[in-house]
Amino acid sequence: MSVSAIRRLILVGLLISIGAALSIASPSFLTLDNLMTLLQEASLTGIVAIGFTLVLITAGIDMSIGAVIAITSMVCVNFISYTHLPAYVFIPIALAGGCLIGWVNGFFITYFKLPEFIVTLATRGILAGLALIAAVKDDQGFVKNVFIQDEVFLSFGETVGPVYIVTIVFFVLAFATQLFLKRTRAGTNVYATGANPTASRLSGINTDRTLIGVYMFSGFCAALASIFLSARMMTAMPDFGIGSEMDVIASVVIGGTPFTGGVGDIWGTVIGTLFLALIKNGILKLGLSPYIQPIVIGGIIVVTVIADVWYKGFAEKRATRIARQKQALAKEGV
Amino acid sequence: MKATNWRRLIVDFRLFGILLLMMVVLSFVSDRFLTVDNLTNVLWSVCLIGIMSVGAIYAPITGGIDLSVGSIAALSGIVANVLMNVYGLNWMLAIFITLGIGVLIGWVNGMVTTKFLVPAFIVTMAAKTYLFGVAMLVSNGDQITIMQPKEFLIIGVGKFLGIPIPIYIMIILAVGSHILLKHTVFGRQAIAVGANEVSAKLSGVNPDRTRIIVYIISAVTATIAGIVMASLTQQAFAMNATGYEFDVITAIVIGGTSLMGGNGSVTGALIGAVMVGFINNGLNLLDMPSSFHPIATGLVILIALIMNQGFSLPGAVKKVLARFRTAESLK
Numbered sequence: 001m002s003v004s005a006i007r008r009l010i011l012v013g014l015l016i017s018i019g020a021a022l023s024i025a026s027p028s029f030l031t032l033d034n035l036m037t038l039l040q041e042a043s044l045t046g047i048v049a050i051g052f053t054l055v056l057i058t059a060g061i062d063m064s065i066g067a068v069i070a071i072t073s074m075v076c077v078n079f080i081s082y083t084h085l086p087a088y089v090f091i092p093i094a095l096a097g098g099c100l101i102g103w104v105n106g107f108f109i110t111y112f113k114l115p116e117f118i119v120t121l122a123t124r125g126i127l128a129g130l131a132l133i134a135a136v137k138d139d140q141g142f143v144k145n146v147f148i149q150d151e152v153f154l155s156f157g158e159t160v161g162p163v164y165i166v167t168i169v170f171f172v173l174a175f176a177t178q179l180f181l182k183r184t185r186a187g188t189n190v191y192a193t194g195a196n197p198t199a200s201r202l203s204g205i206n207t208d209r210t211l212i213g214v215y216m217f218s219g220f221c222a223a224l225a226s227i228f229l230s231a232r233m234m235t236a237m238p239d240f241g242i243g244s245e246m247d248v249i250a251s252v253v254i255g256g257t258p259f260t261g262g263v264g265d266i267w268g269t270v271i272g273t274l275f276l277a278l279i280k281n282g283i284l285k286l287g288l289s290p291y292i293q294p295i296v297i298g299g300i301i302v303v304t305v306i307a308d309v310w311y312k313g314f315a316e317k318r319a320t321r322i323a324r325q326k327q328a329l330a331k332e333g334v
Numbered sequence: 335m336k337a338t339n340w341r342r343l344i345v346d347f348r349l350f351g352i353l354l355l356m357m358v359v360l361s362f363v364s365d366r367f368l369t370v371d372n373l374t375n376v377l378w379s380v381c382l383i384g385i386m387s388v389g390a391i392y393a394p395i396t397g398g399i400d401l402s403v404g405s406i407a408a409l410s411g412i413v414a415n416v417l418m419n420v421y422g423l424n425w426m427l428a429i430f431i432t433l434g435i436g437v438l439i440g441w442v443n444g445m446v447t448t449k450f451l452v453p454a455f456i457v458t459m460a461a462k463t464y465l466f467g468v469a470m471l472v473s474n475g476d477q478i479t480i481m482q483p484k485e486f487l488i489i490g491v492g493k494f495l496g497i498p499i500p501i502y503i504m505i506i507l508a509v510g511s512h513i514l515l516k517h518t519v520f521g522r523q524a525i526a527v528g529a530n531e532v533s534a535k536l537s538g539v540n541p542d543r544t545r546i547i548v549y550i551i552s553a554v555t556a557t558i559a560g561i562v563m564a565s566l567t568q569q570a571f572a573m574n575a576t577g578y579e580f581d582v583i584t585a586i587v588i589g590g591t592s593l594m595g596g597n598g599s600v601t602g603a604l605i606g607a608v609m610v611g612f613i614n615n616g617l618n619l620l621d622m623p624s625s626f627h628p629i630a631t632g633l634v635i636l637i638a639l640i641m642n643q644g645f646s647l648p649g650a651v652k653k654v655l656a657r658f659r660t661a662e663s664l665k
Contacts, residue, residue, distance in 0.1 A: 061455070112640050115593050117399075117455045118583070119639075125580060125632030132625030246463050249456065259453050291470040298464030301456065302446055309450045 026285040042277035043170035051221030059261025060116040067127035069241025072226035087152035098223025106212030156231035195262025364619040380611035389555025397595025398454030403556040404578035405465035411564030440553025444546030469572035490566030528595025
């Protein structure tokens with residue numbers, strides 16, 4: 001079994017055992033209602049995490065996703081409050097806005113050769129400020145809590161049977177993205193760009209276009225998650241999603257996509273998202289202090305990364321030992 | 335050699351020029367700008383950002399970054415308060431213990447970055463998140479007012495020879511940082527590691543050790559800033575320094591330090607800190623809503639970075655025109 005397969009098995013084992021422990025510790029955990037809410041929360045983070053995984057595979061980073069969520073929800077609310085356009089007109093506009101933000105990120109990164117994280121941090125600040133300015137205000141200039149009453153828009157937060165629509169969309173998007181990564185040329189280009197940009201450029205891959213495309217996809221995913229979030233909440237606030245970058249990064253890192261680029265896939269991210277949502281739900285169900293949550297999320301990222309490095313070193317040593325034994329056996333055979 | 339000196343001088347004076355221009359514009363735009371009260375206000379924020387940036391500048395010089403400075407500052411104020419007022423320790427002892435905790439945080443950041451090959455901004459971003467959580471947990475999310483001990487409060491509000499003590503702290507740290515960067519072996523090693531890690535390693539520098547020390551320096555100056563802030567505002571609050579890391583990065587980037595590593599200027603960072611103070615103050619004076627602050631910071635970071643890359647508008651236009659002309663001549 002490959003190293004990443006064993007890692008994934010360990011993760012699934014942990015997922016199941018934490019779930020089992022929680023259902024013993026808290027009677028309200030193992031109910032259909034709670035599990036569906038958990039899945040729904042995981043899907044909201046997960047949709048963003050899918051786009052983020054692609055960015056991470058190209059060895060980049062996108063810190064602006066949280067702010068994209070905020071600005072997209074503000075765009076939708078403005079359309080709802082001030083125009084009478086139907087939802088199937090302004091939702092594509094909002095999604096295109098997410099793509100545009102991704103394009104701007106990608107343009108600054110590829111054209112000016114700036115570090116990814118500082119460009120996206122800067123756009124994050126700009127977008128977070130713009131979201132506050134664009135918020136619907138009342139007469140005194142305070143941010144108004146708009147109750148969304150658009151039927152089509154709210155239908156995004158509905159359920160099909162017991163399952164939320166967002167969960168279905170999440171799994172479909174995950175499947176499609178995985179297919180894209182593994183079965184198309186553009187997907188292979190993403191891996192190649194992350195593994196070695198110079199070599200990919202020399203072998204004829206348009207790395208700039210690949211990078212811009214990846215950032216656009218990341219912006220699109222964040223915008224999509226934002227629409228589901230506002231539909232679920234039936235309102236939108238300018239601080240939606242601000243700070244959710246850490247959740248997304250944690251999910252992707254738990255899923256086994258390293259920061260070095262060139263490696264990673266969507267199924268890992270899906271498991272990582274479920275894992276994080278489970279832990280957050282557990283903190284809530286066990287009645288722990290809410291201040292523990294950032295400590296746990298920050299801690300998980302550091303611990304996972306350390307464990308990954310140790311495990312990789314261990315696996316490499318084991319592989320060399322086995323190779324040496326084989327060599328020795330082959331010599332004896334001769 | 336002489337040419338580069340001249341160019342450096344011009345770059346430094348360009349910053350001074352922009353600073354003066356900003357002051358002139360601000361004093362025309364708002365008549366409240368050139369008052370003693372307002373300038374003192376600017377001075378406080380410049381002091382805090384300045385103290386943080388003269389230490390945090392080493393991380394970009396080695397090609398990393400430290401995003402945890404804001405959380406460290408908030409946490410250190412809370413820890414100092416708990417040590418002094420809950421455990422009743424002597425204020426000097428409390429400050430020393432807080433500094434020790436700062437060293438520990440920096441060491442952890444440095445260790446995780448170097449030994450486990452994690453990008454610095456992820457490590458420090460994670461540190462920012464969990465340290466904020468710890469600060470909230472220790473202070474219970476409250477805004478604690480510090481009334482005791484009087485000696486501790488003097489650090490922030492006291493004056494020596496008519497000049498506030500935080501300014502002395504900032505100047506001493508800045509001079510120390512400048513000497514450390516330009517005139518000691520460690521400073522040269524930090525620049526070497528940032529410029530080319532492999533060749534630095536081959537010429538006998540230990541890059542891991544250099545990086546760990548760099549993060550310790552950054553965390554310690556953030557701790558000092560946190561203590562000064564707690565004493566100045568007479569309160570300890572976990573939200574006190576949120577967003578300071580962006581101001582610090584802006585100051586460093588304005589000062590001409592590239593985030594790719596290999597160069598850096600402490601004087602530039604100080605001028606950058608003053609500029610950040612003026613930008614924030616100007617937005618306040620113009621009665622702009624607070625939402626303009628992150629927008630301005632983000633735009634300034636982007637523009638300063640592009641300028642640091644050696645990009646200029648006339649140059650870009652010339653390039654496009656040249657490409658156009660070659661296309662014409664090929665026809």
